[in-house]
Amino acid sequence: METKLLFMLGRPFAPLYGALMRIREGCYRCGLFKTEQLPVPVISVGNLTLGGTGKTPMVQYLARLLLEHGYKPAVISRGYGGSTRKAVNV
Known part of the structure; x- marks a missing residue:
């Protein structure tokens, strides 16, 4: 409702x-x-809705799928409610 x-x-x-x-x-x-051009492909998963929309399972699915196809995916998250503005080297 x-x-x-x-x-x-x-x-x-x-x-x-x-x-x-x-x-x-x-x-x-x-x-x-x-x-900005990045040296690696990037897939971004997100939307305006917090919680319960299936973002985490989608990221898990994509990471597994990429691994099965020989890629080495990295998952980066700011975490729930994250708001850092500083650059972080990975």
């Missing part, structure tokens, strides 16, 4: 959010926002 209520309250803002995401994507394409 609570999820449905939140969905209904947020629904009117969906077009605005979509428009902002398209503008953001355009800024990246035009070079207004900085991007």
Whole structure:
């Protein structure tokens, strides 16, 4: 019930959010926002919802799948509620 209520309250803002995401994507394409090429492929798993959406099982599945195909995956997490802004060398 609570999820449905939140969905209904947020629904009117969906077009605005979509428009902002398209503008953001355009800024990246035009070079207004900085991007960085990394020396290794990166897969990011996440969303705006905390807990219960299956992110951890998905990461476990992807890591196992990559291992089975001969890759050496590394999983990096800021942890629940993590908010560090400093660079960390891995």
